[in-house]
Amino acid sequence: MDMMSKILRHLREGFRNVLRNGWMTFASVSAVTVTLAVLGLTLILAMNAQQMSKYVTNQVQVQAYMHPNASEQAGEQLAQKLRSMPDIASVQVISKEAGMNEMKQEFGQYQDILEQYKSSPLPVQLVIKAKDPSKTLQVANEVRHMPDIDTVRDGKSYIKSLFRTVSVLRTIGIVFVIALLVTSMFLISNTIRMTIFSRRREIEIMKLVGAANWFIRWPFIVEGMLIGVFGAVVPLVILGYGYHVVYDRIHDIPLILSINLVSSGALIAKLAVVLLGIGILLGVWGGVMSVRKFLRV
Amino acid sequence: MIEMQDVWKEYPNGTSALNGISVHIQKGEFVYVVGPSGAGKSTFIKLMYREVRPTKGHIFVNGFNIERLKDRKIPLLRRSIGVVFQDFKLLPKLTAAENVAFALEVIGLSQRQIRRRVEDVLTQVGLEDKMNMLPSQLSGGEQQRVAVARSLANNPAVIIADEPTGNLDPDTSWGIMRLFQRINDRGTTIVMATHNRDIVNSLRRRVIAIEQGIIVRDEQKGLYGYDE
Ligand SMILES: Nc1ncnc2c1ncn2[C@@H]1O[C@H](COP(=O)(O)OP(=O)(O)OP(=O)(O)O)[C@@H](O)[C@H]1O
Numbered sequence: 441m442d443m444m445s446k447i448l449r450h451l452r453e454g455f456r457n458v459l460r461n462g463w464m465t466f467a468s469v470s471a472v473t474v475t476l477a478v479l480g481l482t483l484i485l486a487m488n489a490q491q492m493s494k495y496v497t498n499q500v501q502v503q504a505y506m507h508p509n510a511s512e513q514a515g516e517q518l519a520q521k522l523r524s525m526p527d528i529a530s531v532q533v534i535s536k537e538a539g540m541n542e543m544k545q546e547f548g549q550y551q552d553i554l555e556q557y558k559s560s561p562l563p564v565q566l567v568i569k570a571k572d573p574s575k576t577l578q579v580a581n582e583v584r585h586m587p588d589i590d591t592v593r594d595g596k597s598y599i600k601s602l603f604r605t606v607s608v609l610r611t612i613g614i615v616f617v618i619a620l621l622v623t624s625m626f627l628i629s630n631t632i633r634m635t636i637f638s639r640r641r642e643i644e645i646m647k648l649v650g651a652a653n654w655f656i657r658w659p660f661i662v663e664g665m666l667i668g669v670f671g672a673v674v675p676l677v678i679l680g681y682g683y684h685v686v687y688d689r690i691h692d693i694p695l696i697l698s699i700n701l702v703s704s705g706a707l708i709a710k711l712a713v714v715l716l717g718i719g720i721l722l723g724v725w726g727g728v729m730s731v732r733k734f735l736r737v
Numbered sequence: 738m739i740e741m742q743d744v745w746k747e748y749p750n751g752t753s754a755l756n757g758i759s760v761h762i763q764k765g766e767f768v769y770v771v772g773p774s775g776a777g778k779s780t781f782i783k784l785m786y787r788e789v790r791p792t793k794g795h796i797f798v799n800g801f802n803i804e805r806l807k808d809r810k811i812p813l814l815r816r817s818i819g820v821v822f823q824d825f826k827l828l829p830k831l832t833a834a835e836n837v838a839f840a841l842e843v844i845g846l847s848q849r850q851i852r853r854r855v856e857d858v859l860t861q862v863g864l865e866d867k868m869n870m871l872p873s874q875l876s877g878g879e880q881q882r883v884a885v886a887r888s889l890a891n892n893p894a895v896i897i898a899d900e901p902t903g904n905l906d907p908d909t910s911w912g913i914m915r916l917f918q919r920i921n922d923r924g925t926t927i928v929m930a931t932h933n934r935d936i937v938n939s940l941r942r943r944v945i946a947i948e949q950g951i952i953v954r955d956e957q958k959g960l961y962g963y964d965e
């Protein structure tokens with residue numbers, strides 16, 4: 441038999457195995473489906489969280505407040521000096537009045553409260569952006585020691601808590617997914633074990649007439665592979681389509697949350713590769729485990 | 738061709754089936770293995786295609802050293818031997834032709850070769866009219882002939898048969914024996930365990946008698962030698 445007919449035979453037999461144990465196969469396909477759905481969901485969240493944190497990190501600026509009695513002129517001079525530093529991309533000076541106006545806008549209908557101030561009580565403020573977002577903290581520390589600078593806000597705690605939340609979510613996702621992966625692998629391996637059991641007479645005869653060991657094993661590995669593929673298709677379609685719909689609806693609503701969504705095409709492509717890849721790996725692994733354990737050839 | 742040197746077999750449950758067997762069977766020989774039930778005939782035969790492994794001793798079959806044989810090489814040994822099993826080992830859901838074809842398919846023959854061989858061997862055993870029947874639709878003797886046909890299909894150098902006439906009426910038994918004789922005339926070695934005294938006494942060949950796991954008699958053109 442040439443290579444091609446051998447491959448075709450193993451595929452045919454693999455399909456037959458899948459059909460033979462209808463309910464067990466259904467159970468393990470469902471397990472794979474659930475596993476991959478959770479994995480896919482985690483992946484979608486992680487990809488978007490990563491994109492978002494990249495965006496947020498990029499937006500982080502150093503806010504430096506000068507001493508209350510430092511003049512606007514001093515602010516401009518300091519800004520000039522800062523602009524010449526290699527790590528700094530831009531420096532914006534916000535005058536006392538501009539700061540006041542900004543605050544009034546933020547207060548909106550309550551801005552009357554601010555009327556009591558004759559002149560702005562706010563210090564001159566410098567808004568500094570680092571060229572490389574990861575250098576933001578370093579820049580903040582340098583600025584902190586400059587003359588006339590009172591306080592510096594570097595957004596550190598904000599970024600840290602964001603990253604912490606993302607990483608906790610990711611860890612929970614990973615732990616959950618691993619537990620599910622192990623469960624599905626176990627179910628797949630058990631399903632294949634049932635097939636091996638129901639085909640034991642055939643296997644015995646194959647062995648006795650001299651079928652090669654791998655010739656006997658392949659159909660069961662194909663069976664695992666098929667369970668993995670079938671289990672990947674449903675979550676892929678649901679998550680892919682669902683994401684597409686959600687993305688279409690909200691991606692142009694001007695919110696930080698939505699404008700930073702990973703585009704649906706890119707995400708679905710990645711999702712397909714990961715889910716099918718892991719589905720197949722899972723199935724093949726289950727197949728190999730069971731032929732190793734239950735198929736003494 | 739087949740060589741055993743001081744072979745012992747003790748099954749895991751402690752039963753001693755063979756207790757020091759030495760034998761040499763040459764290419765083209767026709768050998769009957771006789772002896773009472775439980776004497777060790779099937780064990781003797783199963784050692785040859787490594788269905789069971791010896792506890793002690795050396796076995797060589799068709800140039801394969803059974804003790805040293807790697808798992809990967811066992812299929813090659815088995816392809817060089819055609820076995821007729823005492824319990825036939827036919828698949829109930831496959832027809833006679835499919836059963837024979839199955840054995841050829843799983844050792845990698847092409848569909849064309851398979852079709853030709855299947856028809857050829859089933860005709861040789863006289864089942865050309867019943868090729869498409871399931872084992873359940875065949876009599877015991879016919880099933881046995883399917884098993885014989887399957888053992889011949891791959892043109893093995895040795896045919897090993899465990900009571901191939903066990904369930905057959907005298908006429909059919911003789912049909913099978915004539916077939917074995919014809920195959921033997923072409924140079925194929927035949928080893929068959931049997932309880933059939935008529936056949937052993939009329940078609941005189943080498944007789945190896947086993948009792949309680951040892952060879953008690955080994956004669957050219959021997960007789961059955963047991964009263965039943
Ligand atoms: N798998 C096994 N496990 C344990 N003991 C076994 C096994 N197979 C055979 N025996 C024992 O080994 C001895 C020899 O058995 P074997 O089947 O070789 O006899 P036999 O000569 O073929 O008998 P028969 O003519 O009835 O077929 C017997 O005592 C039997 O009970």
Ligand SMILES: [Mg+2]
Nearest residue numbers: 778779823899
């Ligand atoms: Mg026996």
